[in-house]
Amino acid sequence: MAPPTRIGLAGLAVMGQNLALNIAEKGFPISVYNRTTSKVDETVERAKQEGDLPVYGFHDPESFIQSIQKPRVVIMLVKAGAPVDQTIKTLSAYMDKGDCIIDGGNEWYENTERREKEMPGLGLLYLGMGVSGGEEGARNGPSLMPGGSFEAYKYIEDILLKVAAQVPDSGPCVTYIGKGGSGNFVKMVHNGIEYGDMQLIAEAYDVLKSVGKLSNEELHSVFSEWNKGELLSFLIEITADIFGIKDDKADGYLVDKVLDKTGMKGTGKWTVQQAADLSVAAPTIAASLDSRFLSGLKEERVEAAKVFKSGGFGDILTDQVVDKAKLIDDVRQALYASKICSYAQGMNLIRAKSIEKGWDLKLGELARIWKGGCIIRAIFLDRIKKAYDRNPELANLLVDPEFAKEIIDRQSAWRRVVCLAINSGISTPGMSTSLAYFDTYRRERVPANLVQAQRDYFGAHTYERVDMDGSFHTEWFKIAKKLQD
Numbered sequence: 427m428a429p430p431t432r433i434g435l436a437g438l439a440v441m442g443q444n445l446a447l448n449i450a451e452k453g454f455p456i457s458v459y460n461r462t463t464s465k466v467d468e469t470v471e472r473a474k475q476e477g478d479l480p481v482y483g484f485h486d487p488e489s490f491i492q493s494i495q496k497p498r499v500v501i502m503l504v505k506a507g508a509p510v511d512q513t514i515k516t517l518s519a520y521m522d523k524g525d526c527i528i529d530g531g532n533e534w535y536e537n538t539e540r541r542e543k544e545m546p547g548l549g550l551l552y553l554g555m556g557v558s559g560g561e562e563g564a565r566n567g568p569s570l571m572p573g574g575s576f577e578a579y580k581y582i583e584d585i586l587l588k589v590a591a592q593v594p595d596s597g598p599c600v601t602y603i604g605k606g607g608s609g610n611f612v613k614m615v616h617n618g619i620e621y622g623d624m625q626l627i628a629e630a631y632d633v634l635k636s637v638g639k640l641s642n643e644e645l646h647s648v649f650s651e652w653n654k655g656e657l658l659s660f661l662i663e664i665t666a667d668i669f670g671i672k673d674d675k676a677d678g679y680l681v682d683k684v685l686d687k688t689g690m691k692g693t694g695k696w697t698v699q700q701a702a703d704l705s706v707a708a709p710t711i712a713a714s715l716d717s718r719f720l721s722g723l724k725e726e727r728v729e730a731a732k733v734f735k736s737g738g739f740g741d742i743l744t745d746q747v748v749d750k751a752k753l754i755d756d757v758r759q760a761l762y763a764s765k766i767c768s769y770a771q772g773m774n775l776i777r778a779k780s781i782e783k784g785w786d787l788k789l790g791e792l793a794r795i796w797k798g799g800c801i802i803r804a805i806f807l808d809r810i811k812k813a814y815d816r817n818p819e820l821a822n823l824l825v826d827p828e829f830a831k832e833i834i835d836r837q838s839a840w841r842r843v844v845c846l847a848i849n850s851g852i853s854t855p856g857m858s859t860s861l862a863y864f865d866t867y868r869r870e871r872v873p874a875n876l877v878q879a880q881r882d883y884f885g886a887h888t889y890e891r892v893d894m895d896g897s898f899h900t901e902w903f904k905i906a907k908k909l910q911d
């Protein structure tokens with residue numbers, strides 16, 4: 427019989443398979459198990475082909491668990507929700523006191539907290555660990571966001587430090603996030619931020635293509651160029667790649683043949699719901715989610731386009747002659763400035779939850795572990811880390827002196843892009859709402875006085891005054907009536 431393995435992994439879909447191979451490659455013998463056993467054999471075969479990696483396959487849960495050295499650690503990568511509960515039930519039947527289960531899926535953080543509470547009854551420890559980086563990240567180095575039992579984290583820290591993406595100067599992309607469901611929560615907001623980044627990039631593409639009339643070749647070179655500067659990131663890099671790929675089934679470029687409907691799995695929606703629950707404004711992320719909803723109404727949009735076309739309403743409302751080079755430079759700046767707003771919202775959401783739950787999350791550390799491995803990896807995250815290093819209590823990234831200067835330097839270009847888009851009938855909800863977020867946040871006085879006056883008028887909700895303390899109510903209606911009489 428083979429010596430006990432160091433760790434086990436249950437759930438061998440794409441992420442699970444790749445993470446298991448990554449762990450084995452880093453020198454940790456691993457046992458693998460999957461409900462459908464063909465995936466076990468497939469994984470073992472891949473391990474052989476990819477360099478005889480120490481991956482041991484098991485077709486039944488009992489021998490799988492028994493093959494792992496004690497105290498045992500099992501990472502689960504199964505579908506979130508009920509499958510996780512079922513898998514815990516299956517595996518825990520053979521586990522002993524002090525063993526640990528790690529959920530590596532995109533789980534709703536409250537489910538993790540519920541399970542964590544149930545664990546002492548079973549004598550087990552529990553971690554909810556966000557894993558980001560898709561298939562490639564899982565195989566070669568993801569960003570890992572483990573939260574829950576610190577004792578369990580310490581036990582597998584050596585594995586996680588090696589398995590995570592390694593970034594020169596800032597270390598492995600993993601840190602103990604905090605207690606409870608904090609690992610899942612942080613991963614959820616990471617995904618919300620990812621929605622924002624993708625939407626902002628799509629808007630930049632739309633303005634450049636629809637108003638600037640850039641070809642795919644030009645877009646390819648613009649995004650490749652952008653990827654050498656402040657926007658350097660995984661998402662800009664893959665966007666540049668996409669514009670260079672020809673259709674293999676017909677003439678032209680593949681991107682033009684992809685149906686304009688974006689799918690989603692729920693983490694973006696949860697992020698927006700959490701933002702609302704915590705009264706944190708996250709309009710860029712919300713706009714990204716709304717854009718996905720509207721993209722799904724393809725058939726309705728086709729009909730709506732007909733209605734407006736027959737009324738003489740074209741797709742592009744103005745045929746303005748634009749200076750391409752200037753437009754490209756403006757859009758780059760608008761994208762960057764909007765991105766600052768989007769990250770400011772995500773970070774503030776994490777902080778609000780951390781305060782509510784007493785998690786004591788370190789925002790700068792989160793920026794650090796997102797610098798590699800994950801989908802939002804970007805050079806820009808280094809600036810965020812530095813902003814929180816300078817001031818861990820920073821109220822908003824916008825007022826960090828470096829980000830504030832960057833925004834001031836870019837605001838004219840940002841306004842020009844949003845105005846051009848609006849005048850052209852091209853929607854840029856992410857960029858527009860980011861600008862509105864900035865313009866609201868930076869203003870000492872906003873028109874909320876009127877809204878509060880209206881509330882007091884019709885509902886006696888009272889108001890505060892700028893010039894004296896206390897709570898006031900006015901009989902607005904009676905006074906207005908008198909004035910009319």
Ligand code: 2AM
Nearest residue numbers: 437438439461462503504505509512513
């Ligand atoms: P399967 O291959 O047997 O379907 C992603 O769907 C992963 O979650 C797969 O490994 C899948 O196993 C697993 N999975 C989904 N539902 C499950 C369940 N109820 N119990 C165990 N594993 C499940």
